[in-house]
Amino acid sequence: MEELDPKLRTLLDAYREACPDGEPTAGFMPGVWSRIEARRGSIAMLKRLAAATVVAAAAAALLMGAVLIPQYSNHEIYSATYVDALMDDTDLAAYADLTHAQEAHK
């Protein structure tokens, strides 16, 4: 691999010396733990929020079911048989007219 320019190499070496591995302050470790605790708190809050959302969604689904199912189960369309539905859907008068017309044609 290509070597670095000697002047730039010297400069970067001087930079390495100008930024030595510094000794951390006394507040470093407590700072790390307070960040860990803060994140733990926000994770716990998110979990609680997620759990509350699931419970609320389940309750809403149950409530909607309790209100809507009895209302719609008494509806005519759900209690009618297939023949009743077919009869309702068919215009008997028009069918009778069509039958008469066919007989007259014969």
Place this chain on the structure above:
Amino acid sequence: MLVEFDLIQRAKSGDDAAFNQVVQAYRKRILGTIARLIGRPEDVEDVGQEVFMRLYYSLDQLRTPEVFEPWLYRLTVNASYDYLRRQRRRNESRMADLSEQQVMMADAVAGGKQRADDVYKSQIREFVQSLLGEVSEEDRILLTLKEVEGLTLKELEKIYRVNENALKVRLFRARQRVLKAFRSVETARGEAKSKGEQEQ
């Protein structure tokens, strides 16, 4: 490795005392690396705390203790990168801070409060930071890890999880950009010097 594999394993399984020992073993090295990556001594501990906090929450994803050091370096690189990106967004205020720092430094020197060695080191830091500012954050971090931290290409491969050739290409480009900036500064200095001599 600065610690035994067993200690990392214990920290991984949730032993807070073991985690404390791991942090104590690595904090000096990591803070030094961060200092050279970001070039802002006042923010080094802040970024360091972020690194160890991320380590705490990602230790369970570590497959084997053997890859712990590249893993920690990776976290350091990511946290430094995030910091540098935030700094770029705050570039204008940073410039204001810098000029204020320079004024304070000049005052301190005039008052004899700061030793000449400290001033020299500050100038070196500032100069290298301005040179590294000529490349992207990614290239700056890669260049610092290779040329200042002295990591080998094999070590960089483990940190970046890319092949050696890709790293070589990126390094070559980053070096070229920094070298270009370095030469333009040198040329400007040379011109200023000869102008000064002519005036005398």
